[in-house]
Amino acid sequence: MNDSLPFYLVLAMRTPDFQPEAGVAHQAFLQDLIEQGLLELTGPFTDGSGGAYILRTTDIETATKIAHNDPLHITGSSTLTVHEWRAHRPRAGE
DSSP states (O other), X not given: OOTTSOEEEEEEEEOTTOOHHHXXXXXXXXXXXXXXXXXXXXXXXXXXXXXXXXXXOSOHHHHHHHHHTSXXXXXXXXEEEEEEEOOOOOOTTO
């Protein structure tokens, strides 16, 4: 992971057209991102409405291009939005 790259939060919210097989392809997509060193965190929401993942890449255009290659997006199973996120670990006194 490159600590100098910004974070991009990808929210994936299920649509009424959600296809379970897209979820399987999505997991393979995430594994590929791990192997490329692009995926920081990932996981589903406990209410079943979707999930999120955090990318580390150069800019929002690249992050959006990556997200638009997600099988959840391609199949219309989820609506994906990408946000640049200035995340940090707070220290005592902040």
